[in-house]
Amino acid sequence: MLLxxxxxxxxxxxxxLASLVTLLLIVLCTPLAWWLARTQSWLxxxxxxxxxxxxVLPPTVLGFYLLLLLGPQGSVGAFLGQIGFSALPFSFAGLVVASMLYSLPFVVQPIQNAFIAIGTKxxxxxxxxxxxxxxxxxxxALPLAKPGYISAAILGFAHTVGEFGVVLMIGGNIPYETRVISIQIYDHVEALEYGQAHTLSLLMMAFAFIVLAFLYGNQKRQKHHVVAGGVL
Amino acid sequence: MNLPTDNMLCVQIKQPATSQSSFSLDVDLLLPSTGVTALFGASGSGKTTILRHIAGLNISQHSHVSLNNNIWQSAGGSVPPHKRPIGFVFQEGNLFEHLTAEGNLRFAMKRANTGSSIIAFDEVIELMNIRGILTQFPAQLSGGERQRVAIARALLIQPQLLLMDEPLAALDETLKQDILPYLEALCHRANIPILYVSHSLDEVIRLADHMVVLEKGKVTEQGAVHSLLGKLGTSFSRYQDASVVISGVVTKQEKQWGLSWLEFDNQTIAFKQGNESINDTIRLRIQSKDVSITLSKDNHSSILNHIEAIVDETERDPQDPSTIRVRLLAGNTPILAKVTALSAHRLALKKA
Structure with a gap:
């Protein structure tokens, strides 16, 4: 066995992690995308x-501020501590929160563009x-926005699978708790275990190709160009 | 301010011009709640806006809309569109692209007004002749088919008022001619009032009983179609195709000559045979440029139809001094004629 x-x-x-983040984002982004697609507000x-x-931000910037904010001394972290939650940094829950922020545009934008494409008619x-x-x-609205939802789910999932910097900053490197594939590859390379790094990296390459091939196939079938919005 | 009246569609809209748009609307209409009423005017005259106000898709605080004393819009508030008992046919049909033609119809049937039933599913399928295309998605349908499905969908909501916003405007001429017979059948069949927006005089004449003429957001003329069309000095007697409508009964047909005869007001008129049959009540449109005037009954010409009439009014075209428009009365039926000023002078045409 290679793995x-x-x-x-x-x-x-x-x-x-990617499944949970995608699911939560789809649910939470729907009202946000709907509002962004319809509002005339200056906001x-x-x-x-x-x-x-x-x-556009380096993932380390995002991770850094999240660490400060969610840590026991951070405003959000202190509040969560008071109401009885354990600290989020270096935990799976912390990774979920960080990944949701990191993948937010990849889910909001396709859904938002799909809602815009529907128009008022x-x-x-x-x-x-x-x-x-x-x-x-x-x-x-929902059935007509289906292609946007498919794109949002694929992009949100794939982008979460591919994250590295934010995870490293907020999750650290705890096996079975916060050590995701990208960090596992990093560890292998650090330890000069190139064979194992190859196996995982090739798996990631294959995954990325299949996902993107599916995405563009889906885009061709659906006439609406809502896939990935301005993201890809 | 008029009080809302029984059995009337009452529409008052005041929409002042804004900094974004110079368009203003100021209308006060009391429309019959039976038959087909056309809102006629050039594009930008405000006819679609009026329809959208009646449907509740546009809202103005200075408006009043009521049907048969049910107030839909007043200073006190507004009934949202989904609670108004209307059917709306949009210019482009606006079918739901994710549903088949039948899915679109079922969407309406599920939400239909259970209180009133004007038409059944099978009946509407028959009327619009769409049985063969029910399983298709809108993207697979032609423009005319889409529009027929859209009309069927609007009927299946079982409305108390049907609003049609230029349902033929997005179609080319051949498709228009294909779909007009369905609309005619609908207008004859429907026992609900229909408000039909159009900029085509031809459609208005074929479909409507009553008409409102709009210009730049204001009403310039309104009344029964046949009496309005027979008037001189209206905004449309100046049209190239100024015409009148005669309705009557088909009394005779001769296959040999391909002609049918229509009787109206104790007169008969021959016309090219179509698919009408004897005893049908039909409408004929007579264009003013096709009417000539003679003082004696002269049978030595190729002109087939002779109608006895008296001169009711004459009017000179301010833009074209060579032309005189003449309003004639054949019994009670007005007929418009367009003749040269010289002929009018030679025949000494003047009001009888």
């Missing part, structure tokens, strides 16, 4: 900018067909 138990642990941890610009910031048509705002959202 050690620690390698397998890292793969399992990575898949668990739209600043909030779009905040959502996109993880795209189908929703107005639904309104004249006795469909309430909530009914319109569930039975018109």
């Amino acid at each position: 050690s138990p620690e390698d397998l642990g890292a793969i399992w941890l990575t898949l668990k 739209k610009g600043p909030i779009n900018a905040i959502v996109a910031m993880p795209l 189908p929703l107005e048509a639904a309104a004249t067909l006795r469909s309430s705002p909530w009914d319109r959202f569930l039975y018109v």
Whole structure:
């Protein structure tokens, strides 16, 4: 067997982290993307900018501030400590929070673009067909935004799998707890275990190729160019 | 301010011009709640905006909309669009792309007004002739088919008022001619009021009983189509294709000549045979440029139809001094004629 138990642990941890982060982001980003797609408020610009910031910031910057904020001395960390939560840094829960911030634009933007692409016409048509705002959202907007959701899920998942800097800053390198594939590869290389580094790296390459091939295949089938929005 | 009246569609909209748009709307309409009413005007005259206000898609605090004394919009508040008993046919159909044609119809049926039932599923399928395309997605349908599905969908919500916003404008001429018969059938069949927005006089004449003429956000004319069309000095008697509508009963058909005869007001008129049959009530449109005037009944010409009429009014075209428009009365039916000023002078045409 080419993969050690620690390698397998890292793969399992990575898949668990990426699935959970994607699921949470899809749910939480839906109202945000809907609001960003429809609002005329002046807040739209600043909030779009905040959502996109993880795209341009070095992951270490994000990780650094999260560490300060979530640590026992940080404002959020101290509050969480008071209400009985254990500290988030160097824990799986901390990784989930950090990854959600890091992958936020990859989920918000495709969904937001899908909502924009729908426009007002189908929703107005639904309104004249006795469909309430909530009914319109569930039975018109969501089904029409499906390609955007597929892209958002794929990108959010893949991007979380590929993260390194934020994880290192906030999660550290605890086997089976916070040591994801990218860090496992880093450790192998540090220890000059090139064979094991190759195995994991090739797995990651294959994963990236399959995901992106699927993404662009999906884009071709769906006429709407909502895939990845401005991200890719 | 008019009080809302029984059995009337009452629409008052005041929408002042804003810094973003110079368009303003100021209308006060009391429309019959039966038959087909056309809102006619050039693009930018405000007809679509009026329809959107009636549907609740546009809101203005200075508006009042009510149907049969049910207030939908007033200073006191607004009934949201999904609670108004209307059907709306949009210019581009606006079908749901993620549903098949049948899915689109089922969407309406699930949410339909259970209190009133104007048409059944099978009936509407028959009326719009869409049985063969029910399993197709909108993207697979032609423009005309999409529009027929959209009309069917609007009917299946079982509305008390059907609003149609230029349903033919996005179609080319051939498709228009394909779909007009369905609209005619609908207008005859429907026992709910229909408000039909159009900039095509041809559609208005074929479909509407009552019409409102709009210009730059204001009403310039309104009344029954046949009486408005027979008036001189209206905004559309100046159109190249100024015309009147005559409705009557088909009394005779001769296959040999390919002609049918229509009787109206104790007169008969021959016309090219279509798919009408004897005893049908139909409408004929007579364009003013096709009417000539003679003082004697002269059978030595190729002109087939002779109608006895008296001169009711004459009017000179301010833009074209060579032309005189004449309003004639054949019994009670007005007919417009466009003749040269010289002919009018030679025949000494003047009000009888």
